[in-house]
Structure formats: structure tokens, C-alpha cells
Amino acid sequence: MTALASEPIEDLLRLLTTAGHLDLQFQIAHPTPAPETPELTVDLSGPDTPLLIANNGELLHAIEHIAAKLLRLEPEEHDRICFDAARFKADRDHQLRLSAEAAVAQVRATGLPFAFTPMTSRERRMLHLALKPSGLPTASSGLGPRRFVVLYPEGHQPPEPTPTADRTHQIRNTFRRR
Numbered sequence: 001m002t003a004l005a006s007e008p009i010e011d012l013l014r015l016l017t018t019a020g021h022l023d024l025q026f027q028i029a030h031p032t033p034a035p036e037t038p039e040l041t042v043d044l045s046g047p048d049t050p051l052l053i054a055n056n057g058e059l060l061h062a063i064e065h066i067a068a069k070l071l072r073l074e075p076e077e078h079d080r081i082c083f084d085a086a087r088f089k090a091d092r093d094h095q096l097r098l099s100a101e102a103a104v105a106q107v108r109a110t111g112l113p114f115a116f117t118p119m120t121s122r123e124r125r126m127l128h129l130a131l132k133p134s135g136l137p138t139a140s141s142g143l144g145p146r147r148f149v150v151l152y153p154e155g156h157q158p159p160e161p162t163p164t165a166d167r168t169h170q171i172r173n174t175f176r177r178r
Helices: 007-018 049-070 075-080 088-110 121-134 164-175
Strands: 025-029 040-045 081-085 138-141 148-151
Touching (some): 007 025, 040 049, 049 075, 049 081, 075 081, 075 121, 081 088, 088 148
């Protein structure tokens, strides 16, 4: 795995702030490598920060996605970078960890599966990792932007995932014009 270059990210952010007329400042950092931490972080701030975090951080996620594509990262490598604004993602990560703890307690107490709300692939991955130490089985369910994580009680086997080819076909059919 090669180190991520920050120059293309700087160019993208300059383009957004000049041609896009976004009033933002940015700091790019390469944190000390550690498991489960991104190799490149970008902290955005400034008067237009609320635009980034509106609608559950939709623009912030979109910029991060474009940056990942610009760096030619495969989907499973997208967690190598992290964009944040006004601690939006840091706070969301903390909320996910608290939700994971509460769900584990609820599933153990009731013996019933617990379904989380739909979330991004990054959040689902983080939730799976946060739930892993509990030893309880988890699975993602749903399609596209409506995918969510389900936490199952001990001894319960999650349903088999849909094979990739079938899942791709299902996703494509949801976007076909009728």
C-alpha cells in the first residue's frame, strides 16, 4: 500500500473554494499510522461549513467520495481518507459507538435482533467493527442508500448475503425506468 499524496486533495479543495465559491479553509494531515485510523485527514472550517454538514453531511460525504476517486482508491480502501467539518464525523462516530453499546445491551436483554437505521457504507463498516467485540453476529441488509446493520442475538445465524451478481442485478433494476 503506497502513501497517499495530499497534492491532488489540495488541488480539489482549491477548486472547490475558488470555482465553487465556497468560503472554507482546510487542513490536511497525515496522522501517525495506527489500525482503523485514516492515512490522510482533512479538516474543513469556515463560514460555509453548515453547507457541508446539512442533510446529514451529504456534501461532506460527496467531497470525500470524489477525493477517494481522485486518489484512485478502491471502495474497500475509502476509509484510508477522512474529511470532517465542525467535528460532524467525529461526533457521528461517537454516536455510533454509543448506539452499538446500547444495541448490544438490548439484544442480550430481549433476545431479539436489533436493526439500525440506514447509513453510509463507512458508517456500517464502523458499526460492524464496534459490535465485533460483543461476539454477537451482525449483517448488513437492504439495498443502496437504504442499507442498514442488523445485530442478532447469540446463536442466531444471520441470513446468507445475496450473491454479488444477484445484488448488482437488484440494484440496477431499482434504477431502471419503468
